[in-house]
Amino acid sequence: MDEAPTPQPGDARAAALRRASLVKRWVAGGAVALTGIFSAVAAHALPASHSKHRTGAAASSSPAAVTPDLGDEGSAPQQSITPPAAVPQASSAASGVVSGGS
Amino acid sequence: MRGEATWRALGTTAQVVVTVEEELDAARSLVERELTAIDLACSRFRADSELARVNSSPGQWVPVGDLFMEALRTGIEAARATAGDVDPTVGRALRVAGYDTDFAELPALRRGRLRFAPAPGWKLVQMDDVRRAVRVPRGVEIDLGATAKALAADRAARACAAELDGGVLVNLGGDIAVAGAAPDGGWPVRVTDDHEAGFGAPGQTVSIASGGLATSSVTARRWRTRRAGELHHILDPASGRPASGFWRTVSVAAASCVAANVASTAAIVRGAAALSWLDGLNVPARLVGADGVVARVGNWPEEAVA
Numbered sequence: 001m002d003e004a005p006t007p008q009p010g011d012a013r014a015a016a017l018r019r020a021s022l023v024k025r026w027v028a029g030g031a032v033a034l035t036g037i038f039s040a041v042a043a044h045a046l047p048a049s050h051s052k053h054r055t056g057a058a059a060s061s062s063p064a065a066v067t068p069d070l071g072d073e074g075s076a077p078q079q080s081i082t083p084p085a086a087v088p089q090a091s092s093a094a095s096g097v098v099s100g101g102s
Numbered sequence: 103m104r105g106e107a108t109w110r111a112l113g114t115t116a117q118v119v120v121t122v123e124e125e126l127d128a129a130r131s132l133v134e135r136e137l138t139a140i141d142l143a144c145s146r147f148r149a150d151s152e153l154a155r156v157n158s159s160p161g162q163w164v165p166v167g168d169l170f171m172e173a174l175r176t177g178i179e180a181a182r183a184t185a186g187d188v189d190p191t192v193g194r195a196l197r198v199a200g201y202d203t204d205f206a207e208l209p210a211l212r213r214g215r216l217r218f219a220p221a222p223g224w225k226l227v228q229m230d231d232v233r234r235a236v237r238v239p240r241g242v243e244i245d246l247g248a249t250a251k252a253l254a255a256d257r258a259a260r261a262c263a264a265e266l267d268g269g270v271l272v273n274l275g276g277d278i279a280v281a282g283a284a285p286d287g288g289w290p291v292r293v294t295d296d297h298e299a300g301f302g303a304p305g306q307t308v309s310i311a312s313g314g315l316a317t318s319s320v321t322a323r324r325w326r327t328r329r330a331g332e333l334h335h336i337l338d339p340a341s342g343r344p345a346s347g348f349w350r351t352v353s354v355a356a357a358s359c360v361a362a363n364v365a366s367t368a369a370i371v372r373g374a375a376a377l378s379w380l381d382g383l384n385v386p387a388r389l390v391g392a393d394g395v396v397a398r399v400g401n402w403p404e405e406a407v408a
Contacts, residue, residue: 080183081365082357083400084313087386089288090406091309096290099353100297100305101319102114102251102275 104285105129111137112145112251113205114275115298118258121285122268129262129270136258137274143170144250146193147204153244157193160240163230171234174227176360177249181224184368186339192221193243195342201335205323212327221339247335252316252363255279259359273297277316279359284311293353293388295321306388306396306405314359318366319351320344336370348373351390354380355402361385 105126108117111134118133120126143166145151152170166174177190196202198219200212227244228237238244255272256279262270263281271280271289276297280289288309292301296319301307308315323335336345352369356362365385369376377399380387386400398404 080179081361081383081385083383083385084310084355084357086288086311087401088291088308088310088315088355088403090403091288091290091307092406093287093290093307093309095301096292096307096309097117097119097271097273097278098292098294098297098299098301098303099273099276099278099315099317100294100299100303101317101322101351102277102297 112141112254112274114251115273116275117271117273118262119271119273119289120262120266120268121270121283122266125262125266125268125270128266132261132265133258133272136254136261139169140173140250140254140257143167144173144246146196146245146247153246156236156238157243160238160242163233163235163237165233165235167234170236171229171231173246173250173253174229174236174244176253177244177246178224178227178229180249180360180364180368184364184371186221186223187368187371188248188364189221189224189339190244190246190249191224191226191238191242192248192337192339192342193245194241195219195221195337195339196245196247196335197243199330199333199337199342199344200325200327201323201333205335208325210326212325216327216330218342220342221337223339248367249360249364251275252277252279252314252359255359256314277314277359277363278310279314280310280312291315293317293351295319295351295390297322308355308403310355313355313357314362315353315355316359316363316366317351317353318363318370320347320370321350336367338371345371346373347392349376349389350392350394352376352387353389354385354387356385 104119104121105123106119107126107130118129120129143152146153148154152166156164180188198217200216222242226239226242251274255274255277259270259272259279259281269282269284278291288311290307290309292305292307294303294305318336320334320336324332326332334344338345349370352366354362354365356365369380372379377397381399384400386402388402389397
């Protein structure tokens with residue numbers, strides 16, 4: 001009757017290395033998949049106004065360019081409200097138009 | 103010889119004045135064309151307006167025309183310039199506070215449940231310049247009432263000056279734009295609480311020669327509610343509630359009617375802080391407090407001595 005071969009230290013080491021390699025592949029694959037999933041979720045959840053540039057090959061549900069890119073408050077404050085070329089003058093006219101709330 | 107025409111439009115009074123009387127009919131046609139276009143683009147109360155389509159399609163890109171793009175960009179620029187005190191996303195706040203139909207059709211007493219909802223903020227609005235499309239998230243409703251009328255006045259005045267002889271004044275519910283050669287002594291304007299008051303109403307008369315002049319007041323467009331008392335249409339976007347009324351009426355002169363109207367509306371919302379803000383902008387302004395006391399900044403003239 002033959003005896004079962006006694007495992008050699010080299011065989012055990014090779015098997016352990018194969019298992020470690022397998023685990024590494026699963027971890028790497030899982031990380032790639034999770035990164036993709038999280039990216040898709042984030043892209044869907046966050047407003048596109050955060051991005052200033054997009055590719056020209058955007059899908060029909062995506063904008064080719066997103067505005068307004070008007071800067072933040074404080075960076076160019078109140079540029080749009082400017083004084084008139086001539087300030088109003090006192091008038092004693094008896095007729096004219098009326099400006100009031102509406 | 104001056105020519106003048108007045109009619110109803112956009113739920114308010116439209117008026118055009120020209121320095122060359124022969125140009126009056128053409129000027130009125132140009133103004134009417136502009137008003138029709140702005141109403142179709144920006145009315146919150148027309149189901150067929152571009153604004154209504156955008157508001158009723160949350161989350162979707164809605165194709166719009168050049169005028170709507172310009173009007174929305176103007177509203178967003180107003181929000182940026184005022185740190186959000188004038189915000190185009192105040193539409194839902196106005197609606198749930200009871201201003202949900204053309205003002206002339208509002209009942210004398212609003213019944214039912216009204217609420218105050220802060221504006222979600224202009225930064226949520228997305229515009230695609232290339233495809234000319236707009237998208238708002240669910241819960242965001244645009245209202246361009248604070249800027250569209252003034253924009254129409256600016257555009258109409260510019261169109262008249264470009265195509266007609268002489269000078270023109272366009273007055274849309276107190277939002278005034280002038281263009282072309284002003285008459286001698288300028289255009290006389292009475293600033294007062296209500297644009298429908300006569301020239302003799304309490305206030306002050308000034309003359310302007312360029313740009314625009316606008317007045318905002320908490321005495322106009324008011325409605326009564328059972329639980330919240332009397333409300334008015336100038337909401338503080340931060341709270342969704344009518345502005346406090348620290349200033350009863352604010353008139354501002356600026357390089358354009360849009361700029362004047364944005365500044366006067368923001369001043370109502372800002373309350374006491376508006377004085378230093380307007381002074382910093384160096385725009386001429388007249389502010390009437392709730393108690394009737396008048397403050398002036400930016401070289402706004404004193405009362406003329408009769």
